[in-house]
Amino acid sequence: MGRMRGIAVGLCVAGAAVSVLGLGWFSDKLYTRVxxxxxxxxxxxxxxxxxxxxxxxxxxxxxxxxxxxxxxxxxxxxxxxxxxxxxxxxxxxxxxxxPDLGTLLASADAGVGKQKLQLCASCHDFTQGGPNRIGPNLWGIVGRPVASHAGFAYSPAMKGHRGSWDYGVLFEFLGSPGRVVPGTKMSFAGLRKPEDRAAVIKYLATLGSGAPPLPQPKAIAAR
Ligand code: HEC
Structure with missing residues (x-):
């Protein structure tokens, strides 16, 4: 009799365990578990x-x-x-x-930047006195007031974005044009790599004489 009871208790325990595991399995099917x-x-x-x-x-x-x-x-x-x-x-x-922008620009290669401009060339001309295309002519763009190139029909979003294309603004804009100027008609996803942007900007600064001096690299704070 004692033995039978032992078996019964054992079966109950095993049954309970199976139901708990089974429930777990079943709810996993119901809900996606992260x-x-x-x-x-x-x-x-x-x-x-x-x-x-x-x-x-x-x-x-x-x-x-x-x-x-x-x-x-x-x-x-x-x-x-x-x-x-x-x-x-x-x-x-x-x-x-x-790295800060000054450091990035100091180590950037304008030659690489010139090559990267192929990504922009379908929409922009970079020569002095060159035409506007889908986007405005970008000769002398570094330091130029935003939305100021003659004869180009800028979007209201770009016209409303004040200031000049200094290094920091260009760096942010080229990373994600639509995020920095929401509503811009420049349909370009942006250059993801900070190094690529720095290279492009360093090259753009050589076009024309209006570019301000490159920002100084920040000294790394001593710890
Ligand atoms: C698909 C076409 C297209 C591509 C590719 C493109 N742009 Fe543009 N870009 C435009 C248009 C259109 C505008 C005008 C935006 C507006 O008015 O909202 C513009 C505006 C700009 C401006 C602001 C000009 C000003 O006078 O204020 C800069 C700077 C610029 N682009 C840089 C670049 C660079 C650098 C690249 C390549 C890395 C690039 N764009 C790639 C179409 C393009």
């Missing part, structure tokens, strides 16, 4: 390629609920993954901050 270590969302190409870490830290986590903040943080992490760690005194390792 496994830890796997992002439920995928970073997209619209994300800002470079993120100001200082502002991410300052804003975290209060502004994390705002639209776009999540993308900035993800983009930051993606950006940092690609960077070599920088050894510091004391043996700790920190990620190198993204």
């Amino acid at each position: 496994r830890p270590g796997e992002l439920a969302y995928k970073p997209t190409d619209e994300m800002p390629p470079r993120v100001d870490m200082a502002s991410v830290q300052r804003d975290w986590p209060a502004s994390f609920s705002e639209p776009g903040e999540g993308s900035r943080v993800i983009a930051y992490h993606r950006d940092m993954r690609g960077r070599a760690p920088l050894p510091v005194a004391g043996g700790a390792v920190v990620a190198a901050p993204p």
Whole structure:
């Protein structure tokens, strides 16, 4: 009798275990489960390629609920993954901050930039006194006031974007024209790599004499 009871209890326990596992299996079929270590969302190409870490830290986590903040943080992490760690005194390792524009421009190769302009040549002419095409002539564009080339019908969005094409503005614009000037009719996705943008801008600065001097590379702060 004692043995029978033992078997009965055993069967009950086994039955319960099977139902629990079965339920788990069944609910897995019903719901998609996000496994830890796997992002439920995928970073997209619209994300800002470079993120100001200082502002991410300052804003975290209060502004994390705002639209776009999540993308900035993800983009930051993606950006940092690609960077070599920088050894510091004391043996700790920190990620190198993204290079500033002055540093990027100093190491940029204008020759490479000239080649990259093939990406723009279907829409832009780069010669002095050259024609407007789908986009305006870009001779002397660095330092030129935005939407100021004679004879080109700019979009209202571009006309409303004030200021001049200085280095920083061009750098942001060429990274994602539609994000920096929403509604622009320049249908070009942008140059993703900061190095490519710097090279293009360095070459553009050689066209004409209106370009301001290149920004100075920032000294890396001593830790
Ligand atoms: C598909 C065509 C197209 C391509 C490719 C293109 N652009 Fe443009 N671009 C335009 C158009 C159109 C405008 C005018 C935008 C507006 O008015 O909204 C423009 C405007 C600009 C302006 C602002 C000019 C001004 O006078 O204010 C700059 C700078 C510029 N483009 C640079 C580039 C560079 C550099 C490339 C290549 C990396 C490039 N574009 C590729 C079509 C193009």
